[in-house]
Each structure stands twice: as structure tokens, then as C-alpha cells.
Amino acid sequence: MTATKLMLNEITRVYHDGDTELTVLNKLSLEVKAGELVAVMGPSGSGKSTFLSIAGALLTPTSGEVLIDGESLAGKNGQQLSKLRLHNIGFIFQSANLLPYLKVEEQLMLVAKLADMDKRAAQARSAMLLERLGLLHRRSAYPNQLSGGEKQRVAIARAWMNDPAILFADEPTASLDASRGQDVVAMLAREVKAEGKAAVMVTHDERVLHLCDRILHLKNGVLVSA
Amino acid sequence: MYLALREMRFAKTRYLLIMAIMLLVSFLVLFVTGLAGGLAYANASAVENMPATHFLMQQDASQRFARSIVGEKELNKARSVVGDANAQRLGVQMTTVTGGTDGMKTDITLFGVDMGSWLAPTVVSGSAVSNTGAGEVVVDRKLAEEGITVGSLLHDQTTGLTWTVSGFTENQSFSHTPAVFMNLSDWQQLKQQMAGRAAADPAFAAPFNAIAIQATDAEAELLSQQLEGTAIITKKQAVASIPGYKEEQGSLMMMISFLFVISAFVLAVFFYVITIQKTSQFGILKAIGTKTFYLARSVVAQALVLAAASLAVSCMLVAVMQAALPASMPFQLSPVTIGYTCLLFIAMSLLGSLVSVIQVARTDALDAIGRAAG
Numbered sequence: 334m335t336a337t338k339l340m341l342n343e344i345t346r347v348y349h350d351g352d353t354e355l356t357v358l359n360k361l362s363l364e365v366k367a368g369e370l371v372a373v374m375g376p377s378g379s380g381k382s383t384f385l386s387i388a389g390a391l392l393t394p395t396s397g398e399v400l401i402d403g404e405s406l407a408g409k410n411g412q413q414l415s416k417l418r419l420h421n422i423g424f425i426f427q428s429a430n431l432l433p434y435l436k437v438e439e440q441l442m443l444v445a446k447l448a449d450m451d452k453r454a455a456q457a458r459s460a461m462l463l464e465r466l467g468l469l470h471r472r473s474a475y476p477n478q479l480s481g482g483e484k485q486r487v488a489i490a491r492a493w494m495n496d497p498a499i500l501f502a503d504e505p506t507a508s509l510d511a512s513r514g515q516d517v518v519a520m521l522a523r524e525v526k527a528e529g530k531a532a533v534m535v536t537h538d539e540r541v542l543h544l545c546d547r548i549l550h551l552k553n554g555v556l557v558s559a
Numbered sequence: 560m561y562l563a564l565r566e567m568r569f570a571k572t573r574y575l576l577i578m579a580i581m582l583l584v585s586f587l588v589l590f591v592t593g594l595a596g597g598l599a600y601a602n603a604s605a606v607e608n609m610p611a612t613h614f615l616m617q618q619d620a621s622q623r624f625a626r627s628i629v630g631e632k633e634l635n636k637a638r639s640v641v642g643d644a645n646a647q648r649l650g651v652q653m654t655t656v657t658g659g660t661d662g663m664k665t666d667i668t669l670f671g672v673d674m675g676s677w678l679a680p681t682v683v684s685g686s687a688v689s690n691t692g693a694g695e696v697v698v699d700r701k702l703a704e705e706g707i708t709v710g711s712l713l714h715d716q717t718t719g720l721t722w723t724v725s726g727f728t729e730n731q732s733f734s735h736t737p738a739v740f741m742n743l744s745d746w747q748q749l750k751q752q753m754a755g756r757a758a759a760d761p762a763f764a765a766p767f768n769a770i771a772i773q774a775t776d777a778e779a780e781l782l783s784q785q786l787e788g789t790a791i792i793t794k795k796q797a798v799a800s801i802p803g804y805k806e807e808q809g810s811l812m813m814m815i816s817f818l819f820v821i822s823a824f825v826l827a828v829f830f831y832v833i834t835i836q837k838t839s840q841f842g843i844l845k846a847i848g849t850k851t852f853y854l855a856r857s858v859v860a861q862a863l864v865l866a867a868a869s870l871a872v873s874c875m876l877v878a879v880m881q882a883a884l885p886a887s888m889p890f891q892l893s894p895v896t897i898g899y900t901c902l903l904f905i906a907m908s909l910l911g912s913l914v915s916v917i918q919v920a921r922t923d924a925l926d927a928i929g930r931a932a933g
């Protein structure tokens with residue numbers, strides 16, 4: 334286990350749209366250490382999704398290097414990246430996070446199954462995570478029986494299931510009201526500390542910033558402190 | 560299978576409905592296949608059950624028994640190539656007889672064969688006809704439905720001849736009519752009557768319609784080179800040339816093929832629509848590290864489960880129906896045919912799910928990020 338969970342070295346990403354070139358990220362660098370919850374803010378179109386996709390091994394940068402838990406992503410093929418995402422990265426998306434046809438517990442077990450985790454160990458871990466996120470009594474519910482806040486808490490639990498090094502959240506509170514948004518991010522922050530992991534969260538929600546360790550703004554293709 | 564089965568459990572109505580459609584289509588496939596088999600049998604079983612491999616016919620007879628006339632010259636030639644026992648005279652004549660309980664008219668097909676040869680029919684009840692007996696015939700069991708029994712008289716309309724039923728054989732039909740077997744001396748007499756000659760003219764050599772041959776393909780080839788004005792056709796060709804056979808089987812086969820294509824399309828459309836609906840789910844699954852192969856397998860597994868389940872139910876329905884159908888209904892479906900039909904149906908279902916597999920493969924994990932549900 335390394336202290337640096339995520340390392341971005343001079344990441345540049347250029348989109349080609351016909352003849353025009355659009356440099357969305359311009360030599361962006363970032364280091365996130367274990368136990369840190371970092372918030373990334375920025376207006377629409379500033380490149381937050383691009384940043385998160387590159388850091389989350391979903392998109393390759395035009396230049397620059399990404400290291401997850403000390404492991405460089407350079408030169409990995411699609412399958413290797415998919416495997417890396419499964420084992421080392423947790424994701425929480427804006428919405429439609431959960432599969433409508435899986436019960437809460439099954440959402441977590443699916444991830445364990447994909448990773449070939451031992452079934453007994455997986456059941457124990459899933460119960461532990463659901464317990465910590467206050468969802469144990471909802472474990473047999475389908476997503477359509479859950480509130481928005483509960484859904485995002487299940488998403489957090491699922492993201493932790495495979496014991497990833499780092500967790501990426503894409504506006505996790507966008508579809509929640511203020512107090513539920515606070516709850517969800519508070520739990521996220523608590524899990525980061527409890528598991529000694531790191532998390533990067535893209536957000537527009539000012540009310541959750543006090544729960545974060547660092548707040549960065551994406552401006553002109555780089556991240557700057559507020 | 561983890562995802563596949565759980566999704567089907569969750570969206571029961573949706574999957575049950577599509578299963579119902581698949582069930583109806585697969586039942587129809589099996590039913591029409593059975594019907595085609597039954598009709599083919601009713602049409603051609605007498606020829607199909609003959610232990611011959613080839614038939615020698617007149618060149619310009621369009622492979623039809625009724626149009627062909629061959630004689631002793633061709634027979635001797637054939638026997639010199641394939642051996643005496645392996646080439647046998649075969650007379651085929653359709654006619655109408657009266658007989659049975661209420662003197663009803665029935666269409667039959669007369670077969671003139673050497674009763675001592677391999678062309679002689681297998682007798683299942685009553686007694687066989689010898690080559691020396693006169694005016695005795697072995698008839699297909701279907702005639703029993705008309706009230707014909709052993710000892711009944713069959714009166715031929717055209718020639719005025721009368722034959723006594725000496726025994727029954729089974730599964731011997733030609734062009735949907737029951738077969739009636741007679742020995743060659745009775746055949747000679749029949750042809751003589753038809754030619755308008757006085758009875759028992761020993762100088763008259765009755766022509767027959769074909770020579771049934773048991774031979775290898777190489778021998779048949781050799782024979783066809785040596786004999787001019789004749790054609791050697793395989794049993795399969797002879798069956799296909801029975802009047803109405805090709806037309807009947809052709810239209811049924813077309814129906815069956817259409818049903819197969821329809822089943823593939825129904826599944827293709829169904830899976831395509833739900834796969835499109837699930838694009839964002841697939842994006843998320845891929846983002847969290849699910850392999851495309853796993854997702855594709857899940858779609859294929861669903862198609863397989865649907866196809867297999869509907870096939871299982873329709874096979875049961877077919878079995879029930881087969882037991883309930885009246886014996887006169889031409890329906891024949893062997894376990895082997897059921898097996899092949901099921902395999903083909905499953906193959907078509909897999910083909911139908913292929914479009915969705917491609918769609919799944921195309922889904923980008925990037926879809927998961929930065930895009931709100933609405």
C-alpha cells in the first residue's frame with residue numbers, strides 16, 4: 334500500500350472537432366494521498382468529466398502519465414484497464430448507478446463475483462459495508478424501493494466492495510436534496526478515513542465542501558486551489 | 560448467468576410475454592414439421608420403404624413411374640451389370656377399386672412385383688401372396704379403415720378384374736393412396752386387359768414401369784452409360800417426382816423456413832430494444848470493470864434460456880397433441896427430427912441475439928461519466 338493513491342503528471346487532453354483543436358486539459362498535475370477526499374469544482378465545459386475519465390482509466394490522455402496506487406496506466410490495453418478498474422478503482426456516478434434488477438446486496442455481490450472474490454469473504458464484506466452505511470435493513474430491497482440518498486449510499490458501498498485504492502465520484506449529490514447530500518458525502522468522507530483510501534469528487538454542491546480535505550478548481554485546463 | 564437470470568426474475572412479465580411468442584412460433588414449427596413428415600410419408604412411403612437404391616426408368620419419363628415403360632431388354636441389361644437378384648421388375652398403376660363394406664370406391668396404387676424377391680411387401684397380418692397364386696393381393700393397412708378384411712374382394716373399375724385380399728402390409732402409400740401388391744402373373748393379366756387383348760395370351764410380354772435396383776453409385780453409373788434411352792435415378796429423386804410431392808413439401812418447407820426466420824427476428828427485435836434501453840447500465844457495468852465478454856454472454860444466455868424454455872413447453876404440447884390426434888391425420892415427428900428442429904431453433908435464437916451482442920460491444924464505458932440520466 335502506497336501513501337500516494339493517485340498521481341497525475343502533466344496530463345494533456347486535446348479533442349479534435351473537425352479542423353479545430355480543443356485543449357481541455359493542459360499539463361494538469363495532481364497528487365492524492367491516502368485518507369484524502371478532494372473536491373474538484375468548475376463551470377460546465379471546464380473539463381471535469383474529461384479529468385475524471387482520465388484519472389479513472391476510462392479515457393487515455395493525449396500526453397502525460399496516470400498512476401493508480403503507484404501503477405502506471407501507460408501502455409495498458411482495454412482489457413487490462415478494465416481489470417484495473419475492477420480491482421483498484423471505485424466509481425460513484427451521478428445517477429442511474431444501480432442495476433434496477435439487482436437487490437441491494439446483489440449489487441455488491443456482483444462486483445465481488447466479477448472480481449472472483451471468495452463468496453464467504455464477499456458476503457462478510459458486503460454485510461460490513463452495508464452495516465456501516467446504515468443499509469443492512471434494506472439489503473433485500475430493489476433500487477426502485479430506495480430513496481435517492483439510499484441509492485447513492487449503496488453506490489458508495491458497491492464502490493468500496495473490491496477494496497479499491499481510490500474512489501471517483503461524479504456529482505454524487507446532484508439528484509439529492511441538501512441534507513441527504515450532506516449525509517452521503519459525510520459517509521464518503523468517513524469511509525475514506527476508515528479504509529485509508531483516497532477519493533476525488535467532482536461537485537457543484539457548495540454545501541458539502543466543508544467535508545472535503547482539499548477543494549480544487551479546474552481552470553484553463555489545470556487544477557488550482559481555491 | 561448471474562445478471563441474466565436476475566434480470567429475467569425482475570422483469571418477469573416482459574420475458575414471459577416474449578416466451579409466449581417464442582412458444583407459439585416453436586410449436587408451429589414443430590407442428591408444421593410433423594405435418595410435412597406425415598404428408599411426405601402418406602405420399603411416398605411405398606417407394607421410401609422399398610429396399611431399392613436406384614430405379615431405372617425411360618429417359619423421357621420425367622422420373623415418373625406412371626410415364627415410364629421398360630421391358631425385358633432393359634431388365635436383361637441391368638441384370639448383366641448388377642447381378643440377377645439385384646434388378647427387379649416393378650409395375651406401378653393407379654386405379655380405382657370398389658370393395659369393402661358398402662362398396663365404396665377407393666383410389667389405390669397397384670404394384671406388380673416378384674413376390675419371391677426383396678420387393679415383396681412385409682405382411683403384418685393375413686398371409687403373403689406367392690408367385691404362383693392367382694388373383695391374390697397384399698394391401699396397405701389403410702384399406703382396413705374402408706372395411707376391407709382378409710378375404711375381401713377388390714373389383715377394378717378399369718379392367719373388371721377382381722382380386723382377393725390375402726394379407727395386410729403397413730406404411731405403403733403412393734401419392735396418398737394405399738398400395739396394393741400383386742405378383743407378376745397378375746400384373747401380366749392386368750396389362751393384357753388394359754391393352755384390350757384376350758385373356759392369357761402367352762405371346763404378350765407385359766411392360767412394366769421401372770426396374771428397381773440394389774446397387775452402389777458406381778454400378779448405377781456404369782449401368783446408365785451402357786443403356787441408352789433410359790435414366791437411372793436415385794430413390795430420393797423417384798420420391799421427389801411422385802405427383803404433388805415436391806409442391807406439397809415445398810410449400811410446407813417454405814412455411815417452416817419463414818417460421819425460423821420469424822423466430823430469429825422476434826428475438827432480435829426484442830433484445831435489440833431492451834439492449835438499447837439498457838445502454839446506460841452497460842456503460843456503468845463496463846466502467847466498474849465488467850468485461851464486454853461477460854455482458855455479451857449474459858445477453859446470449861437470456862436468448863438461450865428463452866429459446867430452451869419455450870422449446871421445452873412446445874415439445875410437451877406436441878407430445879400431448881400427437882397422442883390426441885386421430886390416426887388418419889398425417890402427422891409424423893420422430894425424436895430425431897424434434898432434436899434437429901430444436902437445435903436449429905436455438906441456433907436461430909442465437910443469431911437473433913447477435914445484433915444485441917454487437918450493440919453491447921459498442922457501448923462505451925465513458926457513457927457512465929458526466930451524463931445525467933435525463
Ligand SMILES: Nc1ncnc2c1ncn2[C@@H]1O[C@H](COP(=O)(O)OP(=O)(O)O)[C@@H](O)[C@H]1O
Nearest residue numbers: 348350357376377378379380381382383384929
Ligand atoms: N468527445 C468529445 N469530442 C469533442 N469535444 C469534447 C468531447 N468531450 C468533451 N468535449 C469538450 O470538452 C470540453 C470539456 O468537456 P467536459 O469534460 O465534459 O466538461 P465538464 O464535465 O466540466 O462539463 C467541452 O467543451 C466539451 O464540449
Ligand SMILES: [Mg+2]
Nearest residue numbers: 381382929930
Ligand atoms: Mg461533465
